[in-house]
Amino acid sequence: xxxxxxxTIIEVLKGDITQSQLECIVNAANTSLLGGGGVDGAxxxxxxxxxxxxxxxxxxxxxxxxVGEAVITTGxxxxxxxxxxxxxxxxxxxxxxxxxxxxxxxxNTLSLAMLYEIRSISFPNISTxxxxxxxxxxxxxxxxxxLDFVKTNSGIKRVQFVCFxxxxxxxxxxxxxxxx
Ligand code: AR6
Numbered sequence: 565x566x567x568x569x570x571x572t573i574i575e576v577l578k579g580d581i582t583q584s585q586l587e588c589i590v591n592a593a594n595t596s597l598l599g600g601g602g603v604d605g606a607x608x609x610x611x612x613x614x615x616x617x618x619x620x621x622x623x624x625x626x627x628x629x630x631v632g633e634a635v636i637t638t639g640x641x642x643x644x645x646x647x648x649x650x651x652x653x654x655x656x657x658x659x660x661x662x663x664x665x666x667x668x669x670x671x672n673t674l675s676l677a678m679l680y681e682i683r684s685i686s687f688p689n690i691s692t693x694x695x696x697x698x699x700x701x702x703x704x705x706x707x708x709x710x711l712d713f714v715k716t717n718s719g720i721k722r723v724q725f726v727c728f729x730x731x732x733x734x735x736x737x738x739x740x741x742x743x744x
Contacts, residue, residue, distance in 0.1 A: 565737055567744050572714040573722045576736040581726040582610035585643055586684035590673055592691065593649040595628040597635065602693045603728070607647060611640035615647055632668030634676050646682060648673045652691035655698065663705055666691055670709035677720060684722040689732045703735045711743060 566575045581589050581603060591607045594600050597619040599608045608615055618637035622629075629635050634650040650673050653665035669690050677685050687706065691697035710723055727733040 565740065567740055569711055569714050571718050572720055574711065574714070574740065575722065575724045576727065576733065576740055577724060578727050578730065578733040580606070580728070581686050581688050582606050582642060584686040584724065584726060586686045586722060586724060587644060588646040588648060588677055588680075588682045588685045589639070589642065589644040590685065590687045590690070591647050591649040592652050592688050592693070592695075593629065595631060595651045597623050597629050597649055597651075600694075603688045607642070611638075611642045611647065614638055614640035619649065632665040632672060634669065634672040636676055636680060644686070646677075646680065648676055648685075650690065652695055653697070655691065655696040658701075662691075662697065663701070666697065666702060666705045667709045670706055671713060674710065674713045674717070674720065678717060681719065683720060684724075685720060686724040686726050688726055688728065689736075692732065693728075699732055699735055703732065703739055707736070707739050707743060 592603050615637050622635050629651050631651045634648050636648050639645050650669040653662040692699050692702045725736050
């Protein structure tokens with residue numbers, strides 16, 4: 565499903581983010597930036613060595629990527645020109661400022677995308693896999709952060725939420741409808 569917020573289309577779909585046709589995809593990475601399982605593993609496998617090489621260069625310059633922050637690399641062999649890597653919070657019963665950290669992932673990613681004049685971007689459901697963030701709460705934060713952002717920043721024309729499982733797809737669809 566799709567919705568329009570000012571001049572931005574917000575889209576919820578089910579699929580594999582490595583197949584995205586948009587200009588930029590987001591990676592649910594970890595602070596090491598050196599790859600891992602889940603969507604991170606899939607992006608590095610599909611995008612090839614160029615992405616990891618750039619992650620290593622960034623690490624050598626600035627060290628780890630703190631939770632909630634974001635860095636940008638090439639998309640390598642992906643259709644997407646860029647990958648923005650953000651480190652989501654590990655769910656710890658909500659006792660570790662997880663909501664604020666997750667919100668920062670979305671806002672810092674979009675701010676970096678604006679800096680690179682990126683017009684279209686695909687997000688995975690950050691932290692809801694290996695990091696065990698409750699899906700409903702994570703979706704609430706993702707949608708609210710992105711919708712608030714695009715209300716005041718018109719550069720990004722399309723934002724996709726690429727859900728990998730049916731639960732997330734349903735949750736995102738219900739919440740997006742409720743926001744309209
Ligand atoms: N396309 C779209 N979404 C996907 C894909 C895919 N190809 N594969 C998985 N997902 P996760 P996290 C979904 O575990 O919870 C890694 O090891 C998945 O179903 O990838 O943020 C990193 O290196 C879930 O909804 O990331 C970190 O160490 C969502 O993507 C750690 O996992 C996020 O699940 C990050 O954990």
